[in-house]
Amino acid sequence: MTACPTIWFINRFFFPDHSATSQILSDLAFHLASQGRRVGIITSRGVYDDPAVELPAFETVRGVEIRRVGRSRFGRNNLAGRAVDYAGLYVAFAAAVGRYARKGDWIVAKTDPPLLSAAIAPVAQAKGLRLVNWLQDVYPEVALGLGLHALRPIAPLLKAARNYSLRIAECNVAIGERMREHLLREGAPPERTVVIPNWCDDEAIKPLSKEENPLRRQWGLMDKFVVGYSGNLGRAHEYDTLVGAAEILRDEPNIVFLFIGGGALMPGLKAEVERRALSHMFRFFPYQDASLLPQSLCVPDLHWISLRPEMEGLIVPSKFYGIAAAGRATVAVTEPLGEVGGLIENFGCGETVQPEDSAVLATAIQRCTQKEALCEAMGRNARAMLDRTFSSSLCKKSWNDILTSPEIALHQLINCNAPVSRRDVTVKENASNPNGISLP
Known part of the structure; x- marks a missing residue:
């Protein structure tokens, strides 16, 4: 045997x-x-x-x-x-x-x-x-x-x-559709190359209102509109677009940019914030204990993600799934047709802005502050997207299947890797919708 x-x-x-x-x-x-x-x-x-x-x-x-x-x-x-x-x-x-x-x-x-x-x-x-x-x-x-x-x-x-x-x-597992496409161009066998996204602890991370969030109260952000970033700010990202938007919004007293984490670009960001006299708009905190992640991801009203366009297909900002688990909208400064940009468009869970377009980013942030019901609806779309397509249970089942019956699992995954549209996600919302997001 x-x-x-x-x-x-x-x-x-x-x-x-x-x-x-x-x-x-x-x-x-x-x-x-x-x-x-x-x-x-x-x-x-x-x-x-x-x-x-x-x-x-x-x-x-x-x-x-x-x-x-x-x-x-x-x-x-x-x-x-x-x-x-x-x-x-x-x-x-x-x-x-x-x-x-x-x-x-x-x-x-x-x-x-x-x-x-x-x-x-x-x-x-x-x-x-x-x-x-x-x-x-x-x-x-x-x-x-x-x-x-x-x-x-x-x-x-x-x-x-x-x-x-x-x-x-026997199998190549990419964490995004654009990455799979890149691997196929490099000669990876299409019948043995699939997508299983990274996931988050969506059982622990759930939408939490600002009133229920002790961390938001502890940090003195109850009366602010918080644009947040959580994790590593590395060389594949850029912050000039965000700082430019903050400069446009410098006289908005209720907007705060919250950064939790570290990374190679974080010292440069802090220096640029100081240089432009924007310290009144920015709060910086170190990495928090993992047990606080369900609270810290729910502190922002809107999350910011950045990825340099030349990194599309090579890196996937997997923090997007944690943001979705928290039921928060995302504004992504990246290629609109890229991995995260495509998901945001398909599921109506945020907005995408071209790098260097600080004015458009500032407008998107300001619109969310003025139409908080819209921002909340995009957050609900994000959580619905996660539950339907990217839950931890689905991703781990895919891995278990690959390592049990690879021929069957590969066939199923290749047929199922086509993106799901927001039309397949049921989200009830009556908010006004000035920027054309379809909310079923």
Whole structure:
């Protein structure tokens, strides 16, 4: 009798780390283990925000076997040191796959460190393992788009190695439709390349009114219209459009821009706010404890998302799903025909603004302050969209199906990945609608 195969996930971070890729992987791994699946993790001994931490090499948590085989020595701020960290992790992870995985096991490789699948694919093929690529972003294209020109001479070799891993994989999982389209252009087999979006804890995160939200009261925002941002503000984003809109709205006493989190661009944003004498409009808070996320996501009346247009198809702002779970509208400064822009248009859950068009962004924000019923209706549309199409239970079921009956699941997912229209979502609303959003 053949032993039940183990599902091995590979990623730089895992529980108890709280970074975004770790949280969603931890959620899926613990879910699969609770369903009786054999689950193992090959990860590093470090955590995202503290290179001094060293976690145990072997541990079992909630039925998941954790094998920690390397760690980051130089952290995230030193580019050369990060390259050395990555090289060491590629070797350590590939060796661990060779040591722990058995023929017939599943190997699910995420993309942290970047291009991880290129290091794992040869080992998986040699050992008869079933490789799944779980792409959170697409490298080296992201690095080149962010201006890392030192990679340009070797980019064709990196792409070739990455594309080889796409071709031999049992399944490639993209987190957005535009990302899937990009992978198909790079030669990924269409019959084995599907979309399973990232998800959020939509059981814990639910719409919460300002009157019910103790965090909003604690932060003194009860009488304000709050435009919020939560999470990492990184190099794939831009804030000039938002700051320009804030300058236009500087004399609006009830508008506050709230930032919760950190990231590479956050110091520059704070400096620009100071330079333009806009500090009276901005509030900055560090990352909050994960237990407060259901409250913190409900503090804003309107959430702001940014993604540089050249990053479309390479990155998906997955924070959009948490915003939707909170029942809040989104104003996205990005390509209108991109991943988030398309969802906003299809489901009537916000507005999209072209980068550099600060005047249009200011008008959109001002309209939401004047028509709060419209803003609330877009938030309800967002939650309805999530429940209908992007719930955590649906996404985790898709993963379970892929890792149980891949041929059937792939066929079903490919046929079901077409976007759902807001016409399929029932939302009752009688608010006036000056900007043409159709509310069924």
